[in-house]
Structure formats: structure tokens, C-alpha cells
Amino acid sequence: MIQKYFGRVSFLDRGLLISTVFVLNAKSISQVYQLIQVKFEITEEQILDLKITNRNAIKTHKDSSLKQWMEKRKAGEQR
DSSP states (O other): OOEEEEEEEEEEETTEEEEEEEEEEESSHHHHHHHHHHHTTOOGGGEEEEEEEEHHHHHHHHHHHHHHHHHHHHHHHHO
């Protein structure tokens, strides 16, 4: 199943530090890693930092945090 992944990659390009965001459609995180190398024309050794996630993970975390906050708020109002 193809998912949308996004994140930030930092790499060296001719001595310059480049940090940029990306959005890629891929079947897996390992495929995203390969696509990043192709898209930015870099090698594995040039990558200094890489953060990859998908929308579902962020949405779930956001929804979970909001739900916990609402529950704490309700508990505080009931006291």
C-alpha cells in the first residue's frame, strides 16, 4: 500500500549544509530513504540527519493528545 511520507533531511552538498523538508509517496520507509537519495542526488554518506513520518502517525498523536487534554479539563471542572 502506498502511503504519503513527509519529513526533513539534512545533508552536505559540496561543503554546504542543506536542510529541507520533503513529501514522498512510497510503499515503505526504506523506499522513502532510497527516493530521497535519488531526488536530492546524494549518497548515504552525505545524509547527516533524517526524520521520516506519515500523516496517520501525526494525526493519531495529535488526536490522542487532544483527547487527553479534554479528559483532564473535564476532570478538573468536575472537582
